[in-house]
Amino acid sequence: MGSILGKNSPLTWVVHISVLLLVILWTIPTVGLLVSSIRDKDQLVATGWWTSFSTVERNLIKRSAPASEQLKEAGNYVLKGNVFADQSGIVTAFGWRSQQPAAFIPGKTVQMRKGKTLTIEVDGSYLLSSPTAFTSKRGARLFVTVLEAPIFTLDNYSEVLFAEGLGKSFLNTMTVTIPATVIPILIAAFAAYALAWMEFPGRAIFLAMVVGLLVVPLQMSLIPLLKLYTTIGIGKSYIGIWLAHTGFGLPLAIYLLRNYIAGLPREIIESARVDGANDFQIFVKIILPLSFPALASFAIFQFLWVWNDLLIATVFLGNNEEQLVMTGRLREMLGSRGGNWEILTASAFVSILVPLMVFFSLQKYLVRGLLSGSVKGG
DSSP: OTTTTTOOOHHHHHHHHHHHHHHHHHHHHHHHHHHHHTBOHHHHHHSOGGGTTSOEEEEEEEEOOOGGGOEEETTEEEEEEETTTTSOOEEEEEESBTTBTTOBOTTOEEEOGGGOEEEEOTTSEEEEEESSOOOOSSOOEEEEEEEEOOOBOSHHHHIIIIISSHHHHHHHHHHHHHHHHHHHHHHHHHHHHHHHHOOOTTHHHHHHHHHHHTTSOGGGGHHHHHHHHHHHTOTTSHHHHHHHHHHHHHHHHHHHHHHHHHTSOHHHHHHHHHTTOOHHHHIIIIIHHHTHHHHHHHHHHHHHHHHTOOHHHHHHTTTOTTTOOHHHHHHHHHHHSTTOHHHHHHHHHHHHHHHHHHHHHHHHHHHHHHHHHHHSOO
């Protein structure tokens, strides 16, 4: 009765709330990754991304100026400077021993060993005084507790794209992904039209074979296919990986597009034939424009699959620096730069940025392309 009267049923509310929760669960990590990728590396290590828009309190270990910069004033040797260097912040406490890093309030002059004194002001300026000359070339350790404003930077992306080799891997991934998405779409579109609207012997058997190939694990064919590629001279090349992704993606593409094309109105096809159009003209001028939702749906699946692939890229391209894709580069960086969170977060966001753009630009066609073949008779 609730639905008849125009009111949402409890089940509808459950569905809406569930979808909303799923969207939030998927969105929050992406936002966190983006924010983390543009944060200062020191703040990123010390605090979570959800605190990045508020003032951050951190315990820092700084060093005073080296002995070469000491001055003599009123019979004492002094070192002056600021613990914040080129940044800004507020000192809330300081100390000169690791056991008591926040023992004193800013502005207080404290006694150290051998007659030395230390004063650190709220703005971070310090004065270190000693009756004897300083000898440390590195400077004395200063322990400070500071309040820092959020620091955002694009330096992480600059280092990732130009210093870490990810830029080259990005281009390699694009070189693999674009042809490996376009080629199977073209082949599958022709095959789907033939299976849907052309009469020829063995059509049903051929369609059954395509459906059967959907459940064949691709891992079974990797090594035999690589041996074949090596024999004919295209092993460890872009042509080889294009053909591999094309072969692995064709069963789903043909099945998806055939269901959609078979659901198109028969009257349009028959009218075109009455007007003298051949199958190629019908396919190019009628079927392709009408099948764009299905083509876009498969393009999303194929693009995301190829972009995020590591196994096939490793088998058919290897780990050559000149041909290493982004997933392989990220795998290497996890081993060599596992502690550099600013590098890993920036790299990870670069790797998902293009798939996000592709998905959001084509997502309005996704559901239409997937469901049209199932709600129309073919």
